[in-house]
Amino acid sequence: MTTDRPDAVAPDRADFAVRVDGVTKTFGTVHALDDVSFQVRRGTIHALVGENGSGKSTLTKVIAGAHAPDSGTVTLDGELLEDLTPRDALRKGVRVIYQDFALFPNMTVADNIGFDGGVNPAGLVPRGKNIARTRSALETLGLTISPSTVLGSLSTAERQLVAIARAVSADGRIILMDEPTAALTQKEIDAFLGTVRHLASQGLSFVFISHKLREVVEVADDVTIIRDGKVVESGPAANFDQERISNLMTGSAVSNVRRESAWEVTEKPLLSARQMRLGSVFADVDLELHAGRVHGLSGLVGCGKIEIGLALAGLIPIDQGRIELDGAPLREARSERTIQYVPDDRLTEGLMLNWSIADNIAMNSLDQTTGRGGLQSVPKLGELGTRWKERLRIKTPTVAAPVSALSGGNQQRVLLSRMLAPQPRVLILNNPTVGVDVGSRAEIHDLVRSVADDGTAVLLISDEPAELMSICDDIAFVVDGRITARHAADEIDEERIIDINGQGKAA
Amino acid sequence: MIEARLGPRAHIVLLGALVVVLAGTLSALAPSTFPTMRNMQSMMGQIAPLAILAICIGITFLIGGIDLSIVAVANCAAITAALVGEAMGPDAGALGIMAAxxxxxxxxxxxxxxxGFLIATLRVHPIPITLGTMSVFIGISTGITNGATVFGNGYMSGLSTATVVLMPMTFVVFLVLLALCTGITLKTRTGFHMYALGESDKVARYSRLPVTRTIVMTYAASGVLAAIAGLIMFSSTNAANVSFASSYLMQAILIAVVAGIDPYGGTGRLWAILLGAAAMQMLQTGINMSLGSWSGSAFASNFIWGVLLIAVLGLSKWLSTRKHRTREAEVEEKLEEAEAVGSA
Structure with missing residues (x-):
C-alpha cells in the first residue's frame, strides 16, 4: 500500500488543499484551539487524532467555516479566505461527513445523493439527472448499490459509503470525516479504507478523524496529533507507530490504571436481566450486575448496547424477558430510584443548560432539599449543590451559576452528581467521558471506581476500549443486539476489545 | 439559585411600574370615578374569572404546554351547574348549591x-389536542342546551355579591387559588417537576422524572380551575351559554404572557398573574373611559391587546437572553480571576 503514496517531500504552498495557520478558538474560558497550524497535502489522507475534547472537531468545524476562529487564517486550495463562511467552504469543495451521516433514511439513495444538487428553474427536483449522477458517483467508488434503494435498508457501512458518494458527486475535493469507522466491522473497515485510498489517488484530499490508531497507521499519509487544543506532533505517517501516537495523544500522563478492588461476585446479583428482547434492537440479553463490581458493555456504534442500558433504566420498554432487582421482578424500572441512568448526550439529554448547577444536581433527590413543613427549600437546594460541588470538585465560584457557563468536564460532573445524589445501588453510565478533557476524564474514572468500591453495581456502556479497560471488572460484547462474548477484564486488553468488536457476527 | 426558573426580575419590576403608572394616570384623568372603593370592587369582580383562567394558562405554560379548551370547559361547567341546580329544585338549599x-x-x-391523558399518551403537541377537546366540549354543551342560554335559580348569586375584607368574594377565591398554585409550583416536588418538564421534556424524561403524572395533574388542575371560573361567571349572571366569554381565551393568554410566564415552558412566577391581571383590567377600564362612546371601541381594545401581547413577548425574550448572558459572563470572570490568583 505504500507504493501509491505521494512523496513526503515538502511541497510548495499551492499544493496544500487545506492550510490552517495559527488558529485560536475559545469558548468562554475554554481554549478549544490554541495557535493551531495544520496542512493537508493534495491527494493525501491526513489523520487527525486526539482524545475526546482535544479540539479535533472544533478544528474541522473551523475548516468547514462553521466556527469563525478568534485569530489565525484558513487557506483552502491555495486561496486565503478571510471570514470563511460555510458557503465559501462548500464552494472550495469542502465536504464534512459527520458521524451520524446526516442522511435521510426514508429517501432513496439517489435522492440522498442529489438533494443538495440544486433544482431546475421550475423549482422541481431533477429526478432523472439525480439518478444518473448517483450512478456515476457510485461507480467512482466501485459500489454496486442501486440508486433507487431506500437508504434505510442499507447496512451502516453502505450508508457511510453513500455519504461519501454524496460528497464526491457534489464536487467535493476536500473531505473531512469524523470517526467514519465507528460503526463498521473490520471487514467493512478494510473495504472502506480501500475506497478512500483509491479516491485519494485520484486527487481528493481527506481529513480523517479517528481514535482507532491501527487504522490511522494503516491508511494515513500524514498524521497530526492534537491534545488540549494544541498540535503536539505532525508529520508523515511513517514516523509514527501506534504506541508513539498513543503516548502523544495522552501526553503519556495516563498509565494504564485498572480496577483492582472489585468485590467478589455475590451469589445473588443486584440487578439482572433475563432473556430481554426488544424487536430487532436486542434479543436474548442476559446480564447480571453485582454489588461492588463494574460491568462493561462494548460493541460497535448502533449494536444495541445503549438500548440495553436504556431498557434496564426503564426508559424504553421491552417486548420479552424480565428485569429483576434483588431477585424480585421489577415492573416499573423507570420509577425505581435506586437505579440511576447517566445519558451520554449531556447537552440535550442530560442537563438543563440555563438552570443553575444546584437545580441540576437536586433534580433526582428532591427529598433531600425538603425543608420545614415538607416544602422545598432554596437554601437546602444550595447546600446539596455545594456539597456535591465540593465532593466532585466542580470548578465554579457558586452553584447558583448556570450550567452552560461550565466546561465539558465540569458539566459532566454536575450530571454525575445528580445521579449519585440519590445514592443509587445501581448506576448505568453511557459514555461518561464524551467531550471531556483528559484530566477530568481520569478523575471521572477514579470516581466511578470509588462509587463501585462503596458497593454500587455499575454498568458502563462505552465506545472507548481504553475506558472499558480502565474501569471494568467484566466486559460483555454486543453484536447486532446479542451478547456474543463475555470476558473478565484482566483476561483481555484494548487491542483484543477492538478485535472482538471488529470481527462482527463471526465472533 | 433558582433565578433561571423564576425568570428575569426586571420583568416583574417593569410590570409593577406599569400597574402603578396606569393607576396613577387613570386616577389623575378621572379623580372622581376611578380611585373609588366602588370602582375598585367592580374591577376586582370583573377580573376574577378571567384571572383564574389566566392561572390555567400559566400552569400549562409552565410545563411547556397550553390549554385552549379552558373557556369551553368553563361554559360546560356553568351549564352543568345550572342544569343540576334546576333538577334539584328551588328548595334544595345548601345541598343544591353543593350538588351544583x-x-x-x-x-x-x-x-x-x-x-392530560391525551397529551401524555399521544405525545402530540397540546395546541391541536386542546383545540380538538375544545370543539368536543362545545359540541357536548351545545347538544345538551340546543345552544340556548340556561338560567339558574339564583342560589349561586351569593358568590358574586358577598365581600370579604372589602374585596368581592370571587376575587378572594382568585387570590387563594393563585397563592395555592404559586406555593405548589415553587415549594413542592411536583412544582419542580413542572418546571423541569417545561424547561426540557427530553432531559426530564432521561432523568426519569414522573413526566406523565406531571402532565396529567397539570391539565387536571387546569380543568378544575376553569370550572371554578365558569361557576363564578355563572354566579354573577345567573345564566350559562356555550358562547359566553369567547374573548376570554386570548385575554387569559395575554395575562399569563404579561406576567412573564414563558410560553415555551420552564420559566415564570405564577403570582405575577396578579400584576398582569391588574394591568389588564386597568387598561380595559382606560380604553372604556377614553373610547367608550366610539362604536369601534371593542375592536380597538382587541387591537391594543394584540400589540401588547407581541411587544411583551419580544421584551421578555430580550430580557431573559440578556440576563442569561450576564450570569454566564459573571461566572467566567470569576473563574478567570481564580485562575489568575492560582497561577500567580
Missing part, C-alpha cells in the same frame, strides 16, 4: 384529565 358546584367541578376535572 360539585358537579361543575367534577366536569372540569374530567375535562382536564381527558386533556
Amino acid at each position: 358546584a360539585g358537579s361543575a367541578l367534577v366536569i372540569g376535572l374530567l375535562a382536564g384529565l381527558t386533556n
Whole structure:
C-alpha cells in the first residue's frame, strides 16, 4: 500500500488543499484551539487524532467555516479566505461527513445523493439527472448499490459509503470525516479504507478523524496529533507507530490504571436481566450486575448496547424477558430510584443548560432539599449543590451559576452528581467521558471506581476500549443486539476489545 | 439559585411600574370615578374569572404546554351547574348549591384529565389536542342546551355579591387559588417537576422524572380551575351559554404572557398573574373611559391587546437572553480571576 503514496517531500504552498495557520478558538474560558497550524497535502489522507475534547472537531468545524476562529487564517486550495463562511467552504469543495451521516433514511439513495444538487428553474427536483449522477458517483467508488434503494435498508457501512458518494458527486475535493469507522466491522473497515485510498489517488484530499490508531497507521499519509487544543506532533505517517501516537495523544500522563478492588461476585446479583428482547434492537440479553463490581458493555456504534442500558433504566420498554432487582421482578424500572441512568448526550439529554448547577444536581433527590413543613427549600437546594460541588470538585465560584457557563468536564460532573445524589445501588453510565478533557476524564474514572468500591453495581456502556479497560471488572460484547462474548477484564486488553468488536457476527 | 426558573426580575419590576403608572394616570384623568372603593370592587369582580383562567394558562405554560379548551370547559361547567341546580329544585338549599358546584367541578376535572391523558399518551403537541377537546366540549354543551342560554335559580348569586375584607368574594377565591398554585409550583416536588418538564421534556424524561403524572395533574388542575371560573361567571349572571366569554381565551393568554410566564415552558412566577391581571383590567377600564362612546371601541381594545401581547413577548425574550448572558459572563470572570490568583 505504500507504493501509491505521494512523496513526503515538502511541497510548495499551492499544493496544500487545506492550510490552517495559527488558529485560536475559545469558548468562554475554554481554549478549544490554541495557535493551531495544520496542512493537508493534495491527494493525501491526513489523520487527525486526539482524545475526546482535544479540539479535533472544533478544528474541522473551523475548516468547514462553521466556527469563525478568534485569530489565525484558513487557506483552502491555495486561496486565503478571510471570514470563511460555510458557503465559501462548500464552494472550495469542502465536504464534512459527520458521524451520524446526516442522511435521510426514508429517501432513496439517489435522492440522498442529489438533494443538495440544486433544482431546475421550475423549482422541481431533477429526478432523472439525480439518478444518473448517483450512478456515476457510485461507480467512482466501485459500489454496486442501486440508486433507487431506500437508504434505510442499507447496512451502516453502505450508508457511510453513500455519504461519501454524496460528497464526491457534489464536487467535493476536500473531505473531512469524523470517526467514519465507528460503526463498521473490520471487514467493512478494510473495504472502506480501500475506497478512500483509491479516491485519494485520484486527487481528493481527506481529513480523517479517528481514535482507532491501527487504522490511522494503516491508511494515513500524514498524521497530526492534537491534545488540549494544541498540535503536539505532525508529520508523515511513517514516523509514527501506534504506541508513539498513543503516548502523544495522552501526553503519556495516563498509565494504564485498572480496577483492582472489585468485590467478589455475590451469589445473588443486584440487578439482572433475563432473556430481554426488544424487536430487532436486542434479543436474548442476559446480564447480571453485582454489588461492588463494574460491568462493561462494548460493541460497535448502533449494536444495541445503549438500548440495553436504556431498557434496564426503564426508559424504553421491552417486548420479552424480565428485569429483576434483588431477585424480585421489577415492573416499573423507570420509577425505581435506586437505579440511576447517566445519558451520554449531556447537552440535550442530560442537563438543563440555563438552570443553575444546584437545580441540576437536586433534580433526582428532591427529598433531600425538603425543608420545614415538607416544602422545598432554596437554601437546602444550595447546600446539596455545594456539597456535591465540593465532593466532585466542580470548578465554579457558586452553584447558583448556570450550567452552560461550565466546561465539558465540569458539566459532566454536575450530571454525575445528580445521579449519585440519590445514592443509587445501581448506576448505568453511557459514555461518561464524551467531550471531556483528559484530566477530568481520569478523575471521572477514579470516581466511578470509588462509587463501585462503596458497593454500587455499575454498568458502563462505552465506545472507548481504553475506558472499558480502565474501569471494568467484566466486559460483555454486543453484536447486532446479542451478547456474543463475555470476558473478565484482566483476561483481555484494548487491542483484543477492538478485535472482538471488529470481527462482527463471526465472533 | 433558582433565578433561571423564576425568570428575569426586571420583568416583574417593569410590570409593577406599569400597574402603578396606569393607576396613577387613570386616577389623575378621572379623580372622581376611578380611585373609588366602588370602582375598585367592580374591577376586582370583573377580573376574577378571567384571572383564574389566566392561572390555567400559566400552569400549562409552565410545563411547556397550553390549554385552549379552558373557556369551553368553563361554559360546560356553568351549564352543568345550572342544569343540576334546576333538577334539584328551588328548595334544595345548601345541598343544591353543593350538588351544583360539585358537579361543575367534577366536569372540569374530567375535562382536564381527558386533556392530560391525551397529551401524555399521544405525545402530540397540546395546541391541536386542546383545540380538538375544545370543539368536543362545545359540541357536548351545545347538544345538551340546543345552544340556548340556561338560567339558574339564583342560589349561586351569593358568590358574586358577598365581600370579604372589602374585596368581592370571587376575587378572594382568585387570590387563594393563585397563592395555592404559586406555593405548589415553587415549594413542592411536583412544582419542580413542572418546571423541569417545561424547561426540557427530553432531559426530564432521561432523568426519569414522573413526566406523565406531571402532565396529567397539570391539565387536571387546569380543568378544575376553569370550572371554578365558569361557576363564578355563572354566579354573577345567573345564566350559562356555550358562547359566553369567547374573548376570554386570548385575554387569559395575554395575562399569563404579561406576567412573564414563558410560553415555551420552564420559566415564570405564577403570582405575577396578579400584576398582569391588574394591568389588564386597568387598561380595559382606560380604553372604556377614553373610547367608550366610539362604536369601534371593542375592536380597538382587541387591537391594543394584540400589540401588547407581541411587544411583551419580544421584551421578555430580550430580557431573559440578556440576563442569561450576564450570569454566564459573571461566572467566567470569576473563574478567570481564580485562575489568575492560582497561577500567580
